[in-house]
Amino acid sequence: MSELAVDIVGLTKAFGGLTAVDDVTIQVPPRRIHGILGPNGAGKTTVLNMVSGFIQADSGRLDVLGQDVTGMRPFQIARRGVGRTYQNIRLFPGMTVLETVVAGAYGQRRSTIAGALLMSPAERRERREMRARAADLLDRVGCRAPHSALAETLSYGDQRRVEIARALATNPRVLLLDEPTAGMNDAESQEVGQLLVELRESGLTLILIEHNMRLVEDFCETVSVMNSGALLAEGAPTWCLEQDKVKEAYFGKRSDAARIATLRRARRGPGGS
Amino acid sequence: MQLLIQQLLNGIALGAVYGLFAVGFSLILAKMGILNVAHGTFATWGALSSYWLVSEQGLSFWAALVIGVAFAGALGVAADLVAFEPLRRRNAGTFAPIIASIGIWIVLLTLAEAFSGPTATSYPTESVPTEPIRVGGLLLLPAQVISVLALVATVTAIHLLLTRSRFGAAVRAVSVDPRSATIVGVNARRVLVTVAFLAAAIAGLAGILAALSDNNVSFGIGEALLLKGFAAVVVGGYGDIRGAALLGVAIGVLEVMSAQYISSGFRDAITFGVLLVVLVFRPQGIFGERQLVRA
Amino acid sequence: MITLQFAGVNALFALAVYASLWTGVLSLAPVFFGAVSAFTFGYFAGTLGMTPLLGLLLGAALGAALGAVTAGLLIRLDSHYLAMATIAMVLIGRVLILNLPEQTGGASGTLVPGDLGTWAWLIGTLLVAAYLMARLAGSRFGLAADAVREDPAVAETLAISPRRIQFVGMVISGVLGGAAGILQSSFLRYIGPDTFYTHLGFVTLAAVVLGGAFHWLGPIVGAVVFTILPELLREPMGEYDRVVTGVLLVVIIIYMPRGLVDVRRLRLVRSGWWRRDGPAPGGPDQGEPTAARAEVAP
DSSP states (O other), rough: OOOOSSSEEEEEETTEEEEEEEEEEEOOOOEEEEEEEEEEEESSHHHHHHTTSSSHHHHHHHTTTTTTTTTTHHHHHHTEEEEOOOOOOOTTTOOOHHHHHHHTGGGGGGOOOHHHHOOOOHHHHHHHHHHHHHHHHHTTOOOOOOOSGGGGOOOOHHHHHHHHHHHTOOOOEEEEEEEEETOOOHHHHHHHHHHHHHHHHOOOEEEEEEHHHHHHHHHHHHHEEETTTTTEEEHHHHHHSSSSSHHHHHHOOOOOOOHHHHHHHHOOOOOOO | OOOHHHHHHEEEEEEEEEHHHHHHHHHHHHHHOOOOOHHHHHHEHHHEEEEEEHHTTOOOHHHHHHHHHHHHHHHHHHHIIIIIIHHHHTTOOTTTHHHHHHHHHHHHHHHHHHOSSSBBBBOGGSSSSOEEEEEETEEOOOOHHHHHHHHHHHHHHHHHHHHHHHHHHHHHHHHHHHHHHHHOOHHHHHHHHHHHHHHHHHHHHHHHHHHHHTTTTOOTTHHHHHHHHHHHHHHOOTTOOOHHHHHHHHHHHHHHHHHTTTOOOOOHHHHHHHHHHHHHOTTTSSSOSSSSOOO | OOHHHHHHHHHHHHHHHHHHHHHTOOOHHHHHHHHHHHHHHHHHHHHHHHHHHHHHHHHHHHHHHHHHHHHHHHTTTTTTHHHHHHHHHHHHHHHHHHHHHHHHHHGGGOOOOOTTTTTHHHHHHHHHHHHHHHHTTTTTHHHHHHHHHHHHHHHTTTTTTTHHHHHHHHHHHHHHHHHHHHHHHHHHSSSTTTTTTOOOOOOHHHHHHHHHSTTTHHHHHHHHHHHHHHHHHHHHHHHGGHHHHHHHHHHHHHHHOOSSSSSSHHHHHHTTTTGGOSOOOOOTTOOTTTGGGGGGGO
């Protein structure tokens, strides 16, 4: 039996009278790159927020790596191997690039208050290791900014990379990426795509919200398309984008192949969802 | 039985002052999202200014009451203009307004101490109504009657204002999101300043009535009220001024009853015990909604 | 000289406030912790005769226990209520002292041995406290505390439990507050219901806000400024000297929200970022970094 990495069944969330996510089921097997697509306001980020425990679902069930995490606090879900990034980058003000990533390693560290106060050999060793590991992660995500710079002063692309490195520092087995290439140019987006493949090779399951259709078609194996909170289609990206109801969701009734082509060319998607 | 009813009435009268203070405190917390710890000093200054007008300027108590209430309201507006508005404009987060209000507390408390001197005084006896009212075997002091009437009138007026008037709708809009409120044509500044004035003016009224009931004008009035007002808001629950008013009265009754039947030393301890229990087990208060900070 | 000694004690109290503010909790509880440890010390020192070191350790331990209880009961409250609840603790402390005359001397207060009221003990304690805070700064706890203060929701997705971090912060706050209470009482030799009251809380908070709540040096610098400043103002201002404290508090929180010791600004200056015109390279409409999120705390 192949266990699912992420098993979302019938997840529903309403804000006031508005149903943001309506009975959505998404099942992602391990070592898969899965995309969540849909126009702005489709409820994609809300799904991600529920998987990471940011917000609680009204109903439905959520399993991660074979464990039921429904109703758990975000830190408990994070401890079970879920890492994430944010659509509107959320780095800690005042922290350097390296500190930001080391802060992400909190759950990986064993040092205690007493050890820190006495500066025990174990504490020294761990601090050294953590800095080395953070530097490795920053290399891996392709962040070339100086490690002593304030994270918030980096370029948009590098801020996104630092966020990915921070999430990776938690040593996740499932990584949720909310528009990882927003604000990046073509070459940078392709680099991120390559990174996704490398991460998948190392055993991670990746779920990303993405507006860059070329990236989706090149790197996602499966996608779920959402519209107004409901699931519209799921399957291979090319197949999904051919579906009439998907075209309708993006362009209204007048669907034609030329519009799809436009969509595929639309690589920059700084908008929200 | 007679004693019980008499003490119940005394408790309600004492609690009316607490409730009054709590209404203003809750108004500024719920509608403006500011925990204003300087609120107690507005009460102190309401009492001090009216005392000064009566004893030094020879005004009648009622004229002094009106001016004292207006003066406290003006202090509230000043605090908003000087401290809270700049922070609001800078979108400064949760703690900054609390810290700023502590700054205002220090300033107004120090000035109050300097103004009143260390010794407590009271309104000149001939200037205030003191003739007790006898109903059956019960004794009611004018200050007690005034306190209860003031609470009922204030709560009714503020509640109607908030729920039935155009102004109330504007307050709700601004308390949810000042920016969108401005877009739909609400003058957010004017709404905020008005709420600040009302809240502080009510505090001033509570201060004056506390001084009248206690027969004691001193710079410490505000601190005592702050604690009771906070307890009433916490226990009553955030968001509805009626809850705060009701719990203020309940705290007053509880205090008088425990002083009478348990021990006067335990009077405050019991209030704080209730406060702690509610904070720990039901932080949203008895009638409260869950959420405190506006989105 | 005496003023400087009180600056040192205030610095300890300020470090105690800083310890919980570091984790995103605004708390005046250290003043209450100090009161309890000081009156306990006064009570036992009178009857048992206690060595100075034992007294100091007792104060710290008692503070830690109180911090743990306070955190256990109150840490889940919304930050507004939590702040107000700790202010209420200070106000209630005075009521307790007045109502327990057997133990505290009530309104007339109590005498405390002055063995610890020396420069050596003060500097020693302050050095130890500063050393501990500095050690914690880059530690696992320290980075987690920074993260929780700046953005608790994001910190949670890094497997950090904010409440646990805030619990630890409150315990550290208790240790420092308890020790500070013992030293304060030893310097004064007499403590009463107003010794650990709002005024001490005000000065302490003002110190943290002025010095900055983002580095352990901040509260110490702030405490020195706020203890000496009123002394200098006593001549020209008379009884109004505290007004300056209040005004400064408002002015600082509006115009210098991160205080004097602002690590972030130092880092910005060092990386030369502030010199650049316009947005950071490649960054679309980043705006000034001080704009929105940066100022959520203190």
